[in-house]
Structure formats: C-alpha cells, structure tokens
Amino acid sequence: MRAALGRTPTLLLLEDVHWADEATLNLIRYIGRRMNDLPVLVVATFRDDEVPRTHPLASVMGDLATAAGVSRMQLPLLTADAVAVLARESDCDLDVAALWRSTDGNPFFVTEVLAAETRTLPATIRDAVGARAGRLTVAARRVLDAAAVVGGTAEIGVVLEVSGQAFAALDECVEGGVLIDRGTSVSFRHELARQAILDAQPPATRVDLHRRVLVRLVTAGSLDHRRLALHALACADAAAVVVHAPRAAQLAARLGSHREAAEHLQTALRFGDTLDPAGRADLLDRLSYECYLTNQLAKALETRQGAVALHEAAGDARRVGVGQRWLSRLSWFLSRDADAERYAFAAVSTLQPLGPGADLAMAYSNVSQLRMLSGLNEEALAWGERALVEARAVGNRDVESHALNNIGSTLLRQGNWAEGKARLDRSLDIALTDGLEEHAARVWTNVACHQAITRMLADAEHTLRAGLAYCAERDLDSWSLYMQAWLAGVQLERGNTEAAVRLAEEVLRHPQLAMFSRTQALLATGLAAVRCGNPAATVQVAEVHAMTVGTTDAERLLPVALLQAEAAWTAGRAADIVALTDEAWTAFAADEEPWTLAELAWWRTLGGAVDAVPFELPEPFALMRDGRAREASEAWATIGRPFWAALALIAGDPAETSEAVAALLRLDAPATARAVRRDLARRGLPVPRGPRGRSRTNAAGLTAREIDVLRCLVEGLSDAEIAARLTLSERTVGHHVSAVLRKLGVPSRSRAAAAAVSILGTPEQ
Numbered sequence: 001m002r003a004a005l006g007r008t009p010t011l012l013l014l015e016d017v018h019w020a021d022e023a024t025l026n027l028i029r030y031i032g033r034r035m036n037d038l039p040v041l042v043v044a045t046f047r048d049d050e051v052p053r054t055h056p057l058a059s060v061m062g063d064l065a066t067a068a069g070v071s072r073m074q075l076p077l078l079t080a081d082a083v084a085v086l087a088r089e090s091d092c093d094l095d096v097a098a099l100w101r102s103t104d105g106n107p108f109f110v111t112e113v114l115a116a117e118t119r120t121l122p123a124t125i126r127d128a129v130g131a132r133a134g135r136l137t138v139a140a141r142r143v144l145d146a147a148a149v150v151g152g153t154a155e156i157g158v159v160l161e162v163s164g165q166a167f168a169a170l171d172e173c174v175e176g177g178v179l180i181d182r183g184t185s186v187s188f189r190h191e192l193a194r195q196a197i198l199d200a201q202p203p204a205t206r207v208d209l210h211r212r213v214l215v216r217l218v219t220a221g222s223l224d225h226r227r228l229a230l231h232a233l234a235c236a237d238a239a240a241v242v243v244h245a246p247r248a249a250q251l252a253a254r255l256g257s258h259r260e261a262a263e264h265l266q267t268a269l270r271f272g273d274t275l276d277p278a279g280r281a282d283l284l285d286r287l288s289y290e291c292y293l294t295n296q297l298a299k300a301l302e303t304r305q306g307a308v309a310l311h312e313a314a315g316d317a318r319r320v321g322v323g324q325r326w327l328s329r330l331s332w333f334l335s336r337d338a339d340a341e342r343y344a345f346a347a348v349s350t351l352q353p354l355g356p357g358a359d360l361a362m363a364y365s366n367v368s369q370l371r372m373l374s375g376l377n378e379e380a381l382a383w384g385e386r387a388l389v390e391a392r393a394v395g396n397r398d399v400e401s402h403a404l405n406n407i408g409s410t411l412l413r414q415g416n417w418a419e420g421k422a423r424l425d426r427s428l429d430i431a432l433t434d435g436l437e438e439h440a441a442r443v444w445t446n447v448a449c450h451q452a453i454t455r456m457l458a459d460a461e462h463t464l465r466a467g468l469a470y471c472a473e474r475d476l477d478s479w480s481l482y483m484q485a486w487l488a489g490v491q492l493e494r495g496n497t498e499a500a501v502r503l504a505e506e507v508l509r510h511p512q513l514a515m516f517s518r519t520q521a522l523l524a525t526g527l528a529a530v531r532c533g534n535p536a537a538t539v540q541v542a543e544v545h546a547m548t549v550g551t552t553d554a555e556r557l558l559p560v561a562l563l564q565a566e567a568a569w570t571a572g573r574a575a576d577i578v579a580l581t582d583e584a585w586t587a588f589a590a591d592e593e594p595w596t597l598a599e600l601a602w603w604r605t606l607g608g609a610v611d612a613v614p615f616e617l618p619e620p621f622a623l624m625r626d627g628r629a630r631e632a633s634e635a636w637a638t639i640g641r642p643f644w645a646a647l648a649l650i651a652g653d654p655a656e657t658s659e660a661v662a663a664l665l666r667l668d669a670p671a672t673a674r675a676v677r678r679d680l681a682r683r684g685l686p687v688p689r690g691p692r693g694r695s696r697t698n699a700a701g702l703t704a705r706e707i708d709v710l711r712c713l714v715e716g717l718s719d720a721e722i723a724a725r726l727t728l729s730e731r732t733v734g735h736h737v738s739a740v741l742r743k744l745g746v747p748s749r750s751r752a753a754a755a756a757v758s759i760l761g762t763p764e765q
Helices: 022-032 056-064 080-089 096-103 107-115 123-134 138-150 156-163 167-175 191-200 203-219 225-234 238-254 258-269 277-293 297-314 317-333 337-354 358-373 377-394 397-413 417-434 437-453 457-472 477-493 497-508 515-532 537-548 554-570 574-588 594-606 619-625 629-638 642-651 654-666 670-682 704-714 719-726 730-744 749-755
Strands: 010-014 040-044 153-155 185-187
Touching: 010 022, 022 040, 022 056, 080 096, 080 107, 096 107, 096 191, 107 123, 123 191, 138 153, 138 156, 138 167, 138 191, 138 203, 153 156, 156 167, 156 185, 156 203, 167 185, 203 225, 225 238, 225 258, 238 258, 238 277, 258 277, 277 297, 277 317, 277 477, 297 317, 317 337, 317 358, 337 358, 358 377, 358 397, 377 397, 397 417, 397 437, 417 437, 437 457, 437 477, 457 477, 477 497, 477 515, 497 515, 497 730, 515 537, 515 554, 515 670, 515 730, 537 554, 554 574, 554 594, 554 670, 574 594, 594 619, 619 629, 619 642, 629 642, 629 654, 642 654, 642 670, 654 670, 704 719, 704 730, 704 749, 719 730, 730 749
Parallel strands: 010 040
Antiparallel strands: 153 185
C-alpha cells in the first residue's frame, strides 16, 4: 500500500474508522508513521462519541499523536445560524431554535429532521440510535431506558435505583457513547436520541418507570412540581397530577412562562373530576387567564364561562361578578362588542350590592376601557376616574394601573399629550414595580398606537420594539402579536416594505390569531399588495373589510376605509371612493384624530367629494391642499413618510412628477406609479417614463435582476449558488428573493418557481 501511494499525488479517504477492523487500524498506524516522504493526504473520519478510551482506535490515535504530519481536526457542531440556513434552503417551516436545541447542532440529526416528510421523529434517527443501543448488554439497556424516563439530565442515584442495576451498567452506557458523564448525573447527547429511546419502550415498561421515578422523587422530598407533574401524568396518577400540576403552573406564571402555565393547568383539569366544584372552578379561572395572555382567546372565553357557571351554582356572587368582567374583556378581544357591553354592565350590577372594593373598581375600569376603545372619551374619563378613586381608597395598585392606562390613553386621543403621557407613565411604573405584566403590555401598546396614528413613526417604532421585547420574555402573545402587526404598519409607512410584509406575514401565520391582530396585519399586507399591484390585494382588502363589519371601533373602521379608498384609486375606480368611505367619514369626521381623517379627506377629494373639513389639517395635508407640492413633500419627508412625500409631488411640475414616479418605484409601489401616470394622462399632462426593460413586460413588475433571480429559483439554486452565478453577495440575493416572493404573492421559493411560467414562459421560449 505504501508503495502504491508513493507513485503519484493521492488523496486517500477512510470513512467511519470507528468501525474499522484490526487490519485497517494497523494500516492507518503504519502509514501515519511513514508519510513524510509520500505525496499523499490521508483523511480518516470517525464519530468521536463512539470511541471510548477502550476502543482500538483510541490506541491508534495515541500512537500517532506526536507523529510528524499528523493533525486531528474536531469539527464543531452546527450553530443556530447554520441550522437556520439549512432550514431556509430546505424550504422548511419548523421552529429552527427548537430544532437546534433538540439536536445540539448535530449535522446528521439536523439534516434528517429537515429531510423528513412529517414532524415525527425520522426513522433514520430512530434506527441510528437503536443500532447504538442494540450493542449494549441487557443491564446497560435497562439503565438507558431509566435515564430516558428520568429526563434530559438524570441523577445517577435516581437512574440506578429506578433501573435496579449496578454502576457497571451505567458505565457501559457512558463508555459506549450513548450517555454523557455530567459528574453526579448523566445526559443524552441529543434530546432526539432520548426521544428515540422513549419511543422504543413498551408502554407498560414506560409507565412503570415513570411510577418508579415519581415515588423516588416524592420520597426524597422533591419540590420540583413541574417534574413531579410530568411523571404523575405519564403514569396516570390522578391524585398526584392535581396536586403538582397547579403548583407547577403557579411557578411558571411567576417566571413569565405563561404558555407552560396553561399547559400545566390543562393537565390538572384532565383529572378535574377528582376535585370538588370550588377547586375545579379555581383551575378554570386560572386557565382562562393564562389562555388570555397567550392568545388562546376562544379557549379563554369557553373556560371562563365554565368557571362562572360553577360560581353561580355555588352562589358566590363576588366571583360571578369577576367572571362577568372577564367575559366582557374576552368578548371584546373576539370582536363581540355587544357581548362585551352586556357582560361589563352585568359585572357592575353584580358587584355593586357587595359594596366598595377592588373587584368593583376593576369593573368600573373595564367599562372605562370599553368607552375609550369606542372613542366615547368623556364617558371613558368619568368611569376611569370613578375606578381610580375606588382603587386608591382600598389601596389596590392593580386597578390603579389599569384605570390610569384608560385615562391616559383617552387624554392622548383628546390631544392632551403631556397629561395623558404622564398618566400612562405612572401606570407603567406601577405595572413594572408590581409585576403586572398585562398592564405593562397595555401601556406600551396604547402609547405606540397613538404615536403611529399621529405619525410619530420613529417614536412608535422605538416604543413597539421595547414592548415586544418585554412581551416576548413573558409569553404575552396577545400583545406581542398586536404590537408586531402595528410595527409592520409603521415599517410600511417608513418605506421598509419588505420588512413590513415579513413582520405582518409572521403574525398571520400564527394559529388562533385574535381578530384585531389579524385585521392590523392584513392592513399592512393589503396596503403593500395594493401598491405593488399584487393580484392578492383584492382578496385581502375584501377580507379585512368583512372583519370590521358591525364594529363601531374607529381604530378598526378608519384604517379599513383608507385601505379601500387607496385600493379603489390605484385600480382606476376613483368614483367608488366616496361610497366606500361615507360610513366612516360620517361617523368619525368630527371626533377622531386629525391625521387619519385628513388622509381620508384627501382620498375622498380624489373621488370627487367636496367635504367640509371640521378640523385643522396637519401641515403636510394643508400644503398639498394649497398646491405647494415641494413644501408638502419636504414636510412628509421630515416626519418619515416617503410614500406620501412622493404622492405630494404628483401635483407639481413635470420634473417633480418624474421624481414622484421614481420614488414610488424605489418604494416597491409600481402599481401606484402606474396610477399616477394614468391620472396624468387623463388630465392631458406630461407623463413620466415608466420602468424600462423586462420589468415593464411582466405583470408582477419584476425588475431585470429579479427576473434573473427568479430563473435561478426555477433551477432550485440556493442563495449561495445564486450569489456565485450573478456575482452578488448572499445578503443582496436574500433581498431579491424576498422581493420576488412578495411581488408574486407566494410564500415560498418552490411556489415562486411554480408561478414563474406566467412570467418567464415555458423553457422552450
């Protein structure tokens, strides 16, 4: 062999030498010591977790450790970013962070999970783990089964007691590479490996092991209720579940893990028939609140109704009243405005006969909140002050924070920024000091929404990002999804169309999405689609309009009217604008915030309306009304709204209209640019030249470079391969791919490739 390798420069690759026989290992040792004068590179690969100190390969590596020309390379595990790249290239929508954690970045496990057709554990991983476990003795296999049941990190004493085996059996598992020594405990190398062992256990064996672990932990006085609840559930010990699962939920909620808290409470309720009605009602109340925080709103409402029924049967008027107040809140979240009103006043009626107290104060504050959301400012302030007085009288800071939020938000609506912001700041201070997570999230939401509505866009983005960070750490999905939808709208207004659509689509993919969060996200995607000319725009505009039918909330009706108006004008149906917006204009023209109404008035003017505007126009709109196009554009640019800065120029001279069209194209608004040129042509004015080249010949408005990228997607190339072919950076390619997906109105690269025939034609063409 040595003579053969010396004849010509050679690469010798030896794969999986952890399985090599004695002769092959002798060859490696022999060549490794005699390579200096050979034109050869030998690459020997092996799995280090299958080479314990007693393995024959370990001896070979020791012999070659100091040999000249021999080096050992340790390949690092995949990072979270690397796993994200693989997931993106495989067009996979798995939770990348969870995949990385469960595989520890092991390339084999990662690629097998991504390649699997289902979300279950791939057979290739089960087989690989099973093959390694199959080489163990019976005693070691029993230790392995016990370790899998005990948990990701298993105490050695617990494992040995539960398995009934000696230390030697556990040492065999460590030597064989299936368990890792952690000092006083052992663990699996990867969570998926532990899951594979669990899946292979006979059901009766698994239940018995869980029972043994539960007994061992209880005997030892463990206070880890989460762990105790898990083992109790696995062995169907109802008495233990209803003790430990609620306690685990309490700790999880205190630590901000509200999704986990909800899961523990649902686990306890599976055995709720062992509880008395009061105990079951308490669990239902707690579960409803955790579902409310985590955006499981239909479940929260159903659960709260069950709790109220039990409280009514027990004659507990106070808890009935509290439940009615919660039913009001949940009904509003589910866009059931009439139910929200009915339950709100039912709560007040139920609690008032019981006398003053925190529960009655919160019922007052709930009415204040509903009035604030409906734009009934004076009533909102009156009920809010009533709640505030009651809360302070009994020293309840929870209700005080809630009432201050309503009062402050109402004052902002009335234009009293200084006093309103002071009330909201005080509400936030109390919430953060006392750990009132929901109230803190409400403050960030209300302040940011007001900043966005009044076109304080940079401030709104700052507030939203602060609120999102707070909510993400605490599983407050109901607020984080709503704030993210608002952030999408802010990004769109600031000219970041790609980021806006990405944020909104993330929200829309969320299951059980609350109506108002879905509405807000659809406003962003719908407006982007209208401006881009995406055929999906018509469907999105119709959907968001249908979702607001019957509501009286200005914050929902006015943005939808604006979307409908812009969509109609862009599509050449300006004559429809007045009819589409009459209801919103009539209802809110005298009472609502001037920025939104000024925009609505501008669109109605394009539709032929001659409205008396009962408020002072904000400066940019006033400049547009007066025909001062350049000044209006500069005013819009100053507050960070480039789309409107472009629209302001369409009434200017030919040079300014050309500038407007160019700006709209840069903002991914080709349909708006076409609408501008169309209106100029109708008025007999000079029409700026539109996009040239191939972007003019395709319905999606793709640029020449985007068409090149689309051709690469059809070939199935990755971002790196596209970058190499087109001589671009991967980051730039990523931006082009996102733009192509958005303009085609498709969610994935594969769908874009399928849709490409309408843009590129057949391959023969």
